[in-house]
Amino acid sequence: MISVRNITKAFGSSRVLDGVSLEVARGETVVLLGPSGSGKSTLLRCIVGLEKINSGEIEVDGVVLSPDLTAKEYERRSHEIRLRCGLLFQQFHLFPHLTVLQNLTLAPIRVRGASREEAEQKAMALLHKLGLADKARMRPGKLSGGEQQRVAIARALAMRPDYLLYDEPTSSLDLDRAREIWRLMGDLARQGQAQLVVTHQYELANAVACRVVKISGGRIVANNSVSSLVETAQVH
Amino acid sequence: MGALERGAKEASCGVAEEVKAPREKLAQKFLVLAVCGLAGYAAFYPLTARAVTPAQAQGIPAGELIAKFLPLFAKGTWLTIEISVLSMLLASLLGLILALLRVYGPRWIAALVVVYVEFMRGTPLLIQLFFIYYGLPQLPYVGIELPSITAAILGVGLNYAAYEAEIYRSGFMAVPRQQIEAALVLGLSRRQAIRYVVLPQALRLVIPPITNDFVALFKDTSIVSILAISELTMTFRAASQATGRYVEFAVVTALIYFLLAYPLSRLARRLEKRVHPHHDFGAQHH
Numbered sequence: 001m002i003s004v005r006n007i008t009k010a011f012g013s014s015r016v017l018d019g020v021s022l023e024v025a026r027g028e029t030v031v032l033l034g035p036s037g038s039g040k041s042t043l044l045r046c047i048v049g050l051e052k053i054n055s056g057e058i059e060v061d062g063v064v065l066s067p068d069l070t071a072k073e074y075e076r077r078s079h080e081i082r083l084r085c086g087l088l089f090q091q092f093h094l095f096p097h098l099t100v101l102q103n104l105t106l107a108p109i110r111v112r113g114a115s116r117e118e119a120e121q122k123a124m125a126l127l128h129k130l131g132l133a134d135k136a137r138m139r140p141g142k143l144s145g146g147e148q149q150r151v152a153i154a155r156a157l158a159m160r161p162d163y164l165l166y167d168e169p170t171s172s173l174d175l176d177r178a179r180e181i182w183r184l185m186g187d188l189a190r191q192g193q194a195q196l197v198v199t200h201q202y203e204l205a206n207a208v209a210c211r212v213v214k215i216s217g218g219r220i221v222a223n224n225s226v227s228s229l230v231e232t233a234q235v236h
Numbered sequence: 237m238g239a240l241e242r243g244a245k246e247a248s249c250g251v252a253e254e255v256k257a258p259r260e261k262l263a264q265k266f267l268v269l270a271v272c273g274l275a276g277y278a279a280f281y282p283l284t285a286r287a288v289t290p291a292q293a294q295g296i297p298a299g300e301l302i303a304k305f306l307p308l309f310a311k312g313t314w315l316t317i318e319i320s321v322l323s324m325l326l327a328s329l330l331g332l333i334l335a336l337l338r339v340y341g342p343r344w345i346a347a348l349v350v351v352y353v354e355f356m357r358g359t360p361l362l363i364q365l366f367f368i369y370y371g372l373p374q375l376p377y378v379g380i381e382l383p384s385i386t387a388a389i390l391g392v393g394l395n396y397a398a399y400e401a402e403i404y405r406s407g408f409m410a411v412p413r414q415q416i417e418a419a420l421v422l423g424l425s426r427r428q429a430i431r432y433v434v435l436p437q438a439l440r441l442v443i444p445p446i447t448n449d450f451v452a453l454f455k456d457t458s459i460v461s462i463l464a465i466s467e468l469t470m471t472f473r474a475a476s477q478a479t480g481r482y483v484e485f486a487v488v489t490a491l492i493y494f495l496l497a498y499p500l501s502r503l504a505r506r507l508e509k510r511v512h513p514h515h516d517f518g519a520q521h522h
Contacts, residue, residue, distance in 0.1 A: 083423045093418035097436045107422035
């Protein structure tokens with residue numbers, strides 16, 4: 001379970017997160033919906049320890065981040081959390097110097113100590129599943145945005161994360177490509193992959209979500225089921 | 237940088253790819269012509285100069301004179317190559333370490349690196365060489381006497397390391413911060429992220445400017461002749477002083493330098509085009 005408890009995060013004098021609490025259970029997909037600048041990306045970055053929180057607590061399956069830890073301990077625990085959570089970015093951030101296959105095998109080999117053959121075999125299986133097998137030897141730069149995001153998802157899945165976190169995963173894609181990704185995310189949700197998706201696209205919430213949390217101005221403003229969202233989203 | 241080389245570069249600067257190719261070829265043809273002309277001139281240089289030395293008095297033809305000194309020049313050339321390669325090796329390795337420390341190291345070490353880089357770039361190579369060769373032995377307690385060639389390699393290498401460090405640094409800075417974040421999020425340690433994600437991308441970017449610097453370093457090794465090392469420039473001085481025939485030997489020496497440097501700078505340009513196919517940055521020079 002990811003458990004965010006009353007955290008705040010400020011950059012200088014501006015409070016980006018102001019007492020946010022949130023829970024994501026194993027196997028659950030949660031969509032965090034909010035306008036840009038509402039602090040939702042920062043929340044994800046805090047969960048995986050890319051940003052240090054100012055107060056409150058984050059707990060992922062028993063690993064707790066709190067601001068009074070030493071820098072070294074904070075980093076160590078963040079690393080432990082990252083082994084459980086994959087994070088996907090709006091701009092994908094694939095490694096341009098590696099092939100698609102190498103993008104998928106880098107972390108399993110270097111972090112999990114998998115052998116190359118084993119890592120490649122599993123990576124190829126994943127690429128097959130996501131319809132990317134024919135791109136395995138290509139560099140990411142040759143792929144379309146939608147393909148790149150699918151590769152990014154495959155790269156994260158290759159580490160078998162308990163939770164997948166998405167930061168605006170389809171905001172830089174056109175609607176057709178976005179829908180492909182949403183379908184994929186829906187499939188993953190049905191397979192029991194826990195997901196926390198940050199977005200301002202309420203269509204995404206509609207297509208994927210089990211539960212929708214709305215955030216605005218650094219605070220959680222609503223914690224709803226999907227059905228209640230659709231009406232509010234249309235007003236929004 | 238020689239005027240010829242500069243001419244060749246200017247001929248291709250800022251011109252669209254399709255136009256550039258024929259122009260560059262023309263420049264190359266022009267170069268070959270110029271080199272042949274100089275060589276021919278040297279070979280048949282009329283013996284009208286004042287008789288200063290025995291060699292001239294005896295009226296030895298230029299070609300024969302050069303032939304006589306050729307083994308000496310071959311040795312000098314070899315030594316120049318040796319010094320260049322070894323000091324460049326030192327410079328590119330130390331430069332990489334310095335850049336890593338500056339960009340990713342603790343703040344106080346980064347500050348020390350800045351001091352080193354600025355100091356090495358802000359003082360003349362000649363003084364640094366003098367200090368290493370003549371100064372070090374005089375230092376109390378640490379006084380070490382180095383063989384002149386070692387001193388030369390060390391001096392040039394340490395000096396160029398400062399420049400290479402800056403090139404590497406620009407390479408590291410050119411790799412987006414998000415690349416490190418993406419690697420960290422996958423569970424890689426910071427060190428692994430630098431090693432497997434940043435470094436390969438940065439190296440690709442810096443290979444052309446570093447190759448360019450190698451050309452500059454190669455020519456700059458002529459300075460170490462001041463330590464009485466019989467590399468190419470020293471050989472030139474010895475030969476021309478012994479015979480009084482400066483023109484012939486200057487041409488021969490310049491030609492050797494040029495024939496070695498030019499292919500390298502061509503290579504640098506080609507590498508540059510591979511990394512930045514649509515730009516024309518031009519060589520760096522100090």
